[in-house]
Amino acid sequence: MADLISPQVLKGFRDSLPQQEIPKKSLMTRLESVFESFGFVPIDTPVLEYTEVLLGKGGGETDKQVYRFTDHGDRDVSMRFDLTVPFARFMAAHAAELVLPFKRYHMAKVWRGENTQRGRYREFVQCDFDIVGADTSAADFEILLMMTRSMDVLVGGKATIRLSHRGIFNQFLGSLGAADQSVPVLRAVDKLAKIGPGEVKKLLLESVDASGADKILAFIGAQGDFSSVLDQLEMLSGGEGEGSRRLRELHTLAVEMGIEGRFVLDPSITRGLDYYTGIVYETFLDALPGLGSVMSGGRYNNLAALYTKQELPGVGASVGLDRLLAGLEELGLLQGSAGKSDVLVLATQGSAGAQKLAQELRTAGLNAEVYLADKKLAQQYKFAEAKGIRFVAQITDAGVQYKDTATGEVKSALSAEEFTSWVRSARG
Amino acid sequence: MADLISPQVLKGFRDSLPQQEIPKKSLMTRLESVFESFGFVPIDTPVLEYTEVLLGKGGGETDKQVYRFTDHGDRDVSMRFDLTVPFARFMAAHAAELVLPFKRYHMAKVWRGENTQRGRYREFVQCDFDIVGADTSAADFEILLMMTRSMDVLVGGKATIRLSHRGIFNQFLGSLGAADQSVPVLRAVDKLAKIGPGEVKKLLLESVDASGADKILAFIGAQGDFSSVLDQLEMLSGGEGEGSRRLRELHTLAVEMGIEGRFVLDPSITRGLDYYTGIVYETFLDALPGLGSVMSGGRYNNLAALYTKQELPGVGASVGLDRLLAGLEELGLLQGSAGKSDVLVLATQGSAGAQKLAQELRTAGLNAEVYLADKKLAQQYKFAEAKGIRFVAQITDAGVQYKDTATGEVKSALSAEEFTSWVRSARG
Numbered sequence: 001m002a003d004l005i006s007p008q009v010l011k012g013f014r015d016s017l018p019q020q021e022i023p024k025k026s027l028m029t030r031l032e033s034v035f036e037s038f039g040f041v042p043i044d045t046p047v048l049e050y051t052e053v054l055l056g057k058g059g060g061e062t063d064k065q066v067y068r069f070t071d072h073g074d075r076d077v078s079m080r081f082d083l084t085v086p087f088a089r090f091m092a093a094h095a096a097e098l099v100l101p102f103k104r105y106h107m108a109k110v111w112r113g114e115n116t117q118r119g120r121y122r123e124f125v126q127c128d129f130d131i132v133g134a135d136t137s138a139a140d141f142e143i144l145l146m147m148t149r150s151m152d153v154l155v156g157g158k159a160t161i162r163l164s165h166r167g168i169f170n171q172f173l174g175s176l177g178a179a180d181q182s183v184p185v186l187r188a189v190d191k192l193a194k195i196g197p198g199e200v201k202k203l204l205l206e207s208v209d210a211s212g213a214d215k216i217l218a219f220i221g222a223q224g225d226f227s228s229v230l231d232q233l234e235m236l237s238g239g240e241g242e243g244s245r246r247l248r249e250l251h252t253l254a255v256e257m258g259i260e261g262r263f264v265l266d267p268s269i270t271r272g273l274d275y276y277t278g279i280v281y282e283t284f285l286d287a288l289p290g291l292g293s294v295m296s297g298g299r300y301n302n303l304a305a306l307y308t309k310q311e312l313p314g315v316g317a318s319v320g321l322d323r324l325l326a327g328l329e330e331l332g333l334l335q336g337s338a339g340k341s342d343v344l345v346l347a348t349q350g351s352a353g354a355q356k357l358a359q360e361l362r363t364a365g366l367n368a369e370v371y372l373a374d375k376k377l378a379q380q381y382k383f384a385e386a387k388g389i390r391f392v393a394q395i396t397d398a399g400v401q402y403k404d405t406a407t408g409e410v411k412s413a414l415s416a417e418e419f420t421s422w423v424r425s426a427r428g
Numbered sequence: 429m430a431d432l433i434s435p436q437v438l439k440g441f442r443d444s445l446p447q448q449e450i451p452k453k454s455l456m457t458r459l460e461s462v463f464e465s466f467g468f469v470p471i472d473t474p475v476l477e478y479t480e481v482l483l484g485k486g487g488g489e490t491d492k493q494v495y496r497f498t499d500h501g502d503r504d505v506s507m508r509f510d511l512t513v514p515f516a517r518f519m520a521a522h523a524a525e526l527v528l529p530f531k532r533y534h535m536a537k538v539w540r541g542e543n544t545q546r547g548r549y550r551e552f553v554q555c556d557f558d559i560v561g562a563d564t565s566a567a568d569f570e571i572l573l574m575m576t577r578s579m580d581v582l583v584g585g586k587a588t589i590r591l592s593h594r595g596i597f598n599q600f601l602g603s604l605g606a607a608d609q610s611v612p613v614l615r616a617v618d619k620l621a622k623i624g625p626g627e628v629k630k631l632l633l634e635s636v637d638a639s640g641a642d643k644i645l646a647f648i649g650a651q652g653d654f655s656s657v658l659d660q661l662e663m664l665s666g667g668e669g670e671g672s673r674r675l676r677e678l679h680t681l682a683v684e685m686g687i688e689g690r691f692v693l694d695p696s697i698t699r700g701l702d703y704y705t706g707i708v709y710e711t712f713l714d715a716l717p718g719l720g721s722v723m724s725g726g727r728y729n730n731l732a733a734l735y736t737k738q739e740l741p742g743v744g745a746s747v748g749l750d751r752l753l754a755g756l757e758e759l760g761l762l763q764g765s766a767g768k769s770d771v772l773v774l775a776t777q778g779s780a781g782a783q784k785l786a787q788e789l790r791t792a793g794l795n796a797e798v799y800l801a802d803k804k805l806a807q808q809y810k811f812a813e814a815k816g817i818r819f820v821a822q823i824t825d826a827g828v829q830y831k832d833t834a835t836g837e838v839k840s841a842l843s844a845e846e847f848t849s850w851v852r853s854a855r856g
Contacts, residue, residue: 005481007520007735009474010505015518017525018469018532025470037790039769039797039817041446042453046437046551047475047507047537048495053433067476069497072541077438079475090443092435097445099814101800104446109475113500123474134801138777142800145783249778256780257787307435341467349566350677352684355573359685362465369467372529372570373562386527389467 012114012122018339024325026335027154028107028127031319034149035129038142040103045086047109051076053089056306065112079111083128083318091132092307100133107321121322130316132303137249140279140299143315144250147283147295148262154324155285155333159294162266163250163281166298167243168233169270172219175238181207189220192268197221220268226251229265246279277301278315285327294324341369342423343391343402344384349374353395361393364416366423368393381405391423440542440550446767452753454763455582456535456555459747462577463557466570468531473514475537479504481517484734493540507539511556511746519560520735528561535749549750558744560731565677568707568727571743572678575711575723576690582752583713583761587722590694591678591709594726595671596661597698600647603666609635617648620696625649648696654679657693674706705729706743713755722752769797770851771819771830772812777802781823789821792844794851796821809833819851 009015016024032042048071055063055078067079080086083106091102107127114120129146131139144161151159169186173179188203197217204213215236222232230251234244247265254260271280278299285291297317304312328334343366345354354370361368369389371380377394384392384405392403402419403410404426411422437443444452460470476499483491483506495507508514511534519530535555542548557574559567572589579587597614601607616631625645632641643664650660658679662672675693682688699708706727713719725745732740756762771794773782782798789796797817799808805822812820812833820831830847831838832854839850 003485004736005484005734007481007517007732008478009521010476010478010499010503011501013474013476015474015522016472017522018471021470021472036768037795038786039767039772039795039815041767042449043446044444044449046441046443048438048441048539048551050436050438053435056433057431064500067497067499069495071438071495072492073439075438089435093437094443094445099811103797111476123476131800136777136800136802138775138782138798139800141780141783142798145787253780253783257784304435306433308432339467339469340464344467347566349564352569352681354566355569355681356685358466359573367465367467369531370566370570372559372564372567374564383527387467 010122012116012120014121014123022340023329023334024125024321027321027325027328028125030153030335031127031150032105032107034146034153035105037149038103038146040105040129040146043087043090043104043106044108045080045083045090045106047079048077049080049086049089051078053307054078054080054085065114067111067113081112082110083108083126087128087130088304088312089307091312092304092310095304095308095310095312101139102132103130104132105129125321127319127321128316130314132312132314135278135299135301135313137246137253140246140315141250141253143297143317144254144263144281145257145259147281147317148259150295150319151262151283154328155287155331157262158286159262159283160264160286161262161281161283161295162264162269163247163279164265164267164269165243165247165279166270166276167278168237168241168247169219169243169267171241171243172233172237175236176208176212176215178208178212185216186270189216189268189270192220222267226260226263226265229267233265233267243278250279271296271298275300281317285331287331288327291323291327291330292320294320294327296320339369339387339389340367341387341389342366343368343393343419344380344387344389345370346377346380346392346394347371347374348395357393357395357400360416361419364420366420390426391419393419438550440544440548442549442551450768451757451762452553452749455749455753455756456553458581458763459555459578460533460535462574462581463533465577466531466574468533468557468574471515471518471532471534472536473508473511473518473534475507476505477508477514477517479506481735482506482508482513493542495539495541509540510538511536511554515556515558516732516740517735519740520732520738523732523736523738523740529567530560531558532560533557553749555747555749556744558725558742560740560742563706563727563729563741563743565674565681568674568743569678569681571725571745572682572691572709573685573687575709575745576687578723578747579690579711582756583715583759585690586714587690587711588692588714589690589709589711589723590692590697591675591707592693592695592697593671593675593707594698594704595706596665596669596675597647597671597695599669599671600661600665603664604636604640604643606636606640613644614698617644617696617698620648650695654688654691654693657695661693661695671706678707699724699726703728709745713759715759716755719751719755719758720748722748722755724748767797767815767817768795769815769817770794771796771821771847772808772815772817773798774805774808774820774822775799775802776823785821785823785828788844789847792848794848818854819847821847 071077110126184207201213219236222229276298280298282293283295299315303314345358348354358368358370394401401412499505538554612635629641647664650657704726708726710721711723727743731742773786776782786796786798822829829840
């Protein structure tokens with residue numbers, strides 16, 4: 001006999017067992033329903049792309065993490081490391097075929113060869129939704145509204161969206177004479193929640209003087225209700241500008257819609273990347289603020305500038321699916337378990353009786369599973385218990401006996417519809 | 429300005445636009461509902477695995493097509509080329525945590541660097557469902573029943589499953605004294621539909637003598653109803669055996685279930701691979717027999733022998749998703765289009781009115797899309813037309829006006845529920 005090969009997966013990768021896959025799929029389905037109710041449509045792109053398409057002509061910090069190799073045709077190819085770059089390439093390739101504004105969502109795996117010691121995985125699912133082709137407050141607001149609707153569906157609305165605007169921040173930096181320092185300043189400010197104002201100040205002093213650093217800390221520390229923070233920010237940044245006007249419009253829309261309580265204007269939210277140009281936002285579960293943002297994004301002026309001269313302004317958000325799953329699990333809000341069967345029909349080997357009964361129950365709307373091995377009744381009951389199947393049906397000479405294993409109650413002479421009602425009422 | 433990068437995808441890869449992605453997702457969802465109604469649960473495995481895990485210690489024809497490279501940690505890794513090998517590895521790794529018989533489905537992408545001149549893609553979705561841990565006719569029959577149910581849902585049952593049994597074929601080869609020639613003989617027989625009996629005979633003569641080749645052609649050419657073909661096969665293979673007994677049991681179950689008309693016993697079905705050990709089957713759409721099999725599989729004695737000494741007998745099938753999609757499209761049975769919105773709410777810039785109305789309609793159960801750019805009415809109507817959105821809602825000083833663009837009918841003073849009923853009755 002040949003040596004066995006060890007059935008192990010690569011470091012940073014993992015199998016998804018039913019008890020993980022079912023809740024993940026349920027979460028994705030619930031998000032899809034929200035997205036589709038707003039008219040968003042799904043797309044997909046290849047996992048492998050030309051390296052130049054994904055990484056551009058330059059190099060960067062992310063590049064080292066990319067799974068990159070030479071394919072059979074000697075092409076330099078890479079596995080996608082996010083869904084944003086492929087979407088930009090997609091929009092440049094298909095803008096003429098698509099109707100703008102284009103609203104799409106995309107849920108798919110991405111790969112990054114990250115350091116796994118920080119508990120990161122090298123393969124994970126991203127979930128992005130964006131509107132491309134409309135630089136309006138109506139588009140910004142729709143993304144924010146979809147985020148609140150998603151949180152309604154997932155955690156009964158118990159989540160807060162913290163938002164800010166890159167334009168107002170840049171205007172403020174300009175008033176300090178530090179417009180050219182926006183990248184290091186944004187990087188420093190983005191660390192506020194993690195390292196605190198003292199350490200942020202040290203970082204800021206690498207880019208601006210002490211007075212500038214204090215003013216930046218005052219700016220990002222502004223607190224109060226939306227309107228009063230907005231007033232402070234306008235004052236600190238030298239008066240009304242495009243950024244503060246857009247924020248005011250969004251606040252008015254939220255008030256008209258009666259959802260202004262879901263938003264906090266938080267100037268410390270900057271989303272590190274230089275990529276964003278308009279509003280930026282993060283979402284925190286009220287019960288688990290330390291979990292970090294579960295849904296983040298913003299507005300970017302020109303999605304596909306690497307590939308096309310056509311201007312494609314966009315606004316969107318990305319769901320941190322793994323983090324959200326962990327949060328929902330901690331809150332006991334995860335839906336789905338190791339199985340979805342309502343009833344186990346016990347085996348009657350050599351006859352189609354069990355499948356016939358199961359088929360009637362399926363037609364009545366239940367998930368009905370048949371026990372398929374040749375085992376004793378006790379083992380079949382154990383199977384139901386292990387899989388969390390509450391009801392058991394057994395074909396006997398006296399007809400079908402149905403048992404609720406949770407209560408021990410047994411009934412017979414039921415129609416498929418009567419049994420289905422029983423299952424549904426037991427489910428509560 | 430920097431040179432633009434061409435937004436092209438790799439040869440053999442493709443983007444999935446909404447008009448492709450929506451029907452594909454709808455097909456997958458409908459299959460999932462069937463699988464779940466039988467108690468099957470979803471799993472997932474990593475896209476990247478150790479090359480040794482996927483390819484074993486030997487080499488083979490498939491190997492050249494595998495996307496294989498060295499990762500950041502100097503590991504020899506490959507992208508999965510099917511879902512069967514990862515499933516075998518998964519079962520060996522997790523058998524102790526799972527309850528047997530284990531019924532799972534898996535829908536995911538796989539990659540093969542195939543010759544694209546034959547119209548093949550290098551990235552495609554596979555969809556497998558299997559039962560592991562029960563070598564019973566009940567398990568075989570359940571897979572066959574799920575295949576007929578899938579075809580009920582997708583094409584109103586207008587499909588035929590052609591099946592055979594490896595055991596009976598091997599018994600027959602043994603009676604010819606050609607048991608050791610089973611691999612080349614199976615490969616030759618598998619080509620019958622493509623190249624015809626004359627060419628198959630030439631191939632067979634490389635492995636057996638002329639009398640043997642004629643007997644093999646007679647065996648695979650047996651025709652008639654299930655029972656009479658089975659009688660012929662038993663006679664040609666020297667009497668009843670395990671294979672013919674299992675086929676007889678399956679036929680009895682099909683008759684009891686009233687679905688025997690969905691199956692044809694076809695000894696020319698062998699499924700080329702040496703991998704199968706029991707029943708084998710292929711599925712053909714009655715209206716498109718030339719399309720080829722859209723759902724195929726069989727029973728295998730020992731799924732995970734490469735990785736574990738535990739015996740894990742299995743039976744399952746794989747859906748040819750791209751082929752099935754092409755078939756459904758040709759038959760006009762594809763569900764879904766470029767969008768799923770029921771109604772477009774026209775823009776009212778600077779006010780939340782449109783989103784408020786849309787939100788009421790979403791709550792009433794519709795997919796309601798808001799027009800988000802700052803454009804004239806004519807352009808907004810064009811948007812609805814291009815996206816196939818039949819109803820349009822416009823907020824006017826006199827209240828909301830709803831229009832059915834298919835009939836031109838306009839109504840006002842409707843509640844969200846009244847409008848929803850109108851949309852549903854128009855949908856028919």
